[in-house]
Amino acid sequence: MTIGAIILLATVQGLTEFLPISSSGHLVLAQHLLGVASPGVSLEVALHLGTLLSVIIVFFADIMGLARAAISMLLDPSNRRSKSLLPYRRLLLLLIVGSVPTGLIGFFFADTFEFLFSSPRFVGYALIGTGIILSVSSKKQGRRTLPKVTFVDALWVGLAQGLAITPGISRSGTTIAAGLWRDFDRDTATRFSFLLSLPAILGAAALKTPELLTDYAAHPLWQVIVGIAISALVGVVAIKYLVAMLKRGKLRYFAYYTLLVGTLTILFI
Numbered sequence: 314m315t316i317g318a319i320i321l322l323a324t325v326q327g328l329t330e331f332l333p334i335s336s337s338g339h340l341v342l343a344q345h346l347l348g349v350a351s352p353g354v355s356l357e358v359a360l361h362l363g364t365l366l367s368v369i370i371v372f373f374a375d376i377m378g379l380a381r382a383a384i385s386m387l388l389d390p391s392n393r394r395s396k397s398l399l400p401y402r403r404l405l406l407l408l409i410v411g412s413v414p415t416g417l418i419g420f421f422f423a424d425t426f427e428f429l430f431s432s433p434r435f436v437g438y439a440l441i442g443t444g445i446i447l448s449v450s451s452k453k454q455g456r457r458t459l460p461k462v463t464f465v466d467a468l469w470v471g472l473a474q475g476l477a478i479t480p481g482i483s484r485s486g487t488t489i490a491a492g493l494w495r496d497f498d499r500d501t502a503t504r505f506s507f508l509l510s511l512p513a514i515l516g517a518a519a520l521k522t523p524e525l526l527t528d529y530a531a532h533p534l535w536q537v538i539v540g541i542a543i544s545a546l547v548g549v550v551a552i553k554y555l556v557a558m559l560k561r562g563k564l565r566y567f568a569y570y571t572l573l574v575g576t577l578t579i580l581f582i
Contacts, residue, residue, distance in 0.1 A: 316539065319356070323540045326360040327367065327547025331507075332555055333447055333486025333567045334574075338436045341480050342578060345433045356540050358518050363541040365514045367548025368507050375508060379405050400460065404508070410464050411471035411505075412512045418475030419516070426478050437578030439481025444572035446490050447483075451564040455496035462505065466495045474509060481575070484510065485555065486567065499559050507552065 325343075329336035369376050382401035389395050419426075429435055473491035477484040485506055492502030558564065 319536055319539050320543055322356070323360055323363065323543035324547050327364060327544040328551050330364040330544075331367070331485055331548055331551040333443065333483040333489070333564065334571055335436075335440060335443055335481050335483040335486075337430070337478075338440055338443075338481035338483075341430055341433055341436045342574075342582075345582065356536060359537040359540040360544045361514055361518050363544030364548045365511065365518075366541065366545040367552060368511055368514075370545070370549050371552045372504070372507060375401075375404075375504070376511075379408075379508075404459065407462060407464065407467040407505075408509055408512065411467035411474070411509050412516075414468060414471040415475040415478075415509075415513055416516065418472075419478055422478075426480070430480050433578060433582045436481040437575045437582065439479055440571045440575030440578065442575075443481065443483045443486055444568040444570075444575060447486050447564045447568035447571065450490035450493050451568065452562050453490075453493040454562070455493060455498050455502075457496045457501065458498060459501050459504065462495075462497065462501065466492070466497075467505075469495055470505060470509060474513060483567075483571070484513070486564070489559065489564075499562075503556055503559055 325339065326336060329339050378398070378401040382395075382398045382405050385395040385398050386402060386405075429439075470488050470491045473487045474484055476482060477487040488506040488509060489502045492505055493499070497505065558566065
């Protein structure tokens with residue numbers, strides 16, 4: 314695989330993983346229209362690790378707080394000496410609860426989702442669904458901040474993330490919209506959505522481990538490093554751009570795009 318192809322794949326991965334336009338849907342359409350083949354398991358995992366790194370970079374303070382909270386829960390279960398970490402302990406539990414629906418949906422409906430990846434026309438309808446979700450959520454602005462998020466809220470957003478495994482349904486767009494409909498303010502909806510993506514991305518990469526063991530020699534180390542670096546860099550830019558757009562209530566611009574692409578897919582594919 315050429316350096317240009319790797320940069321292209323990494324750029325697309327970094328953009329579509331976080332912008333609410335569905336990375337999986339674009340992958341299906343690219344494979345159908347352009348004959349773009351799968352990059353191979355090892356490079357695919359590398360690109361996902363790059364986007365994981367993007368979230369860690371942008372939300373580094375939260376990641377460190379969650380890490381300290383996890384350690385304190387093991388070393389100080391009674392919370393006598395680590396009361397300052399109590400908000401992060403609660404956030405960690407919320408993320409665990411929110412990850413349960415995603416994991417269950419992914420596990421029990423894996424074959425169904427795999428089948429949908431072979432249907433570009435279905436992706437068109439799903440992209441229209443994403444556009445509708447973004448349109449109706451664009452102007453919503455709740456008042457609830459992270460300390461007021463409940464475990465029911467976490468389950469609701471986690472369910473939205475699980476359903477977004479469907480190709481054409483945007484993970485970031487759907488989870489942010491789910492938070493907004495639970496009266497989250499925009500900053501909280503965005504923050505919770507991206508933090509919730511961490512276990513989802515890690516889980517997706519872990520599921521590829523058996524295949525990775527037989528594919529590890531398919532790509533030289535430099536290709537893997539370039540893939541991680543480019544997808545991470547582009548992912549950081551995409552996250553910050555989405556945050557800025559969301560603060561201005563501009564989700565509808567992404568809605569216009571997904572509605573257009575979905576309609577063209579249905580009409581011409």
